Amino acid sequence: MTLLHSPRIVVALDYADAASALALARQLDPKACRLKVGKELFTCAGPAIVEQLQALGFSLFLDLKFHDIPNTVAQAVRAAAELGVWMVNVHASGGRRMMETTRERVEGLSHRPLLIAVTVLTSMQQDELAELGVQGTLEQHVLRLAALTRSSGFDGVVSSAQEVQPIKQACGAGFLTVTPGIRPASAAADDQARILTPAEAIAIGSDYLVVGRPITRAEDPLAALHAIRQEIGEVV
Known part of the structure; x- marks a missing residue:
């Protein structure tokens, strides 16, 4: 079964060193998932980890949640684009000028990553x-x-994922939603406060699902990945 956004699972490599991240990545399949590099791993390993993971065939979501003055964020996102990442994000609370400057700075590049903004962190509550x-x-x-x-x-x-439906209604079906806080029914919630199962998230319109510990801490990470893909109908 081929889906427009396939693969839709983004595995969060929340590690403190490159060796652990690469060891996990080598157990996965770039045709079955994408990978997310966040602040901890990028701070420890730098741009080299992006290049090493891409060399294994993976598309990368660089999850650094930039939030600064417009020029600083725009230049940082441009640098990410030049690394060849598939997706990069900023904090929407940085404001319109920050986001518009960022978009303008990458428009003319040969490779333009998907530009995504964080609304409210899934760990936060009312x-x-x-x-x-x-x-x-x-x-x-x-x-x-x-x-x-x-x-x-x-x-x-x-x-x-709990906000996906109203976001799609307000912004249109083509406006992408990337949803962390995804936990299979059998998994612990850990530090996420607003969570849904993979099947629930897909059913309400999520485009990409960020999954970390249910895969990275599994005894067999590839089997755990395929089980989630089967749950969301990405494999038959």
């Missing part, structure tokens, strides 16, 4: 937003940031 002075509900804040992201010319957002 009371924590209130402490930050955010008015209204968590969902209202997510939708405000998603609409800002879309009008700034980005491709989509990172958000909880």
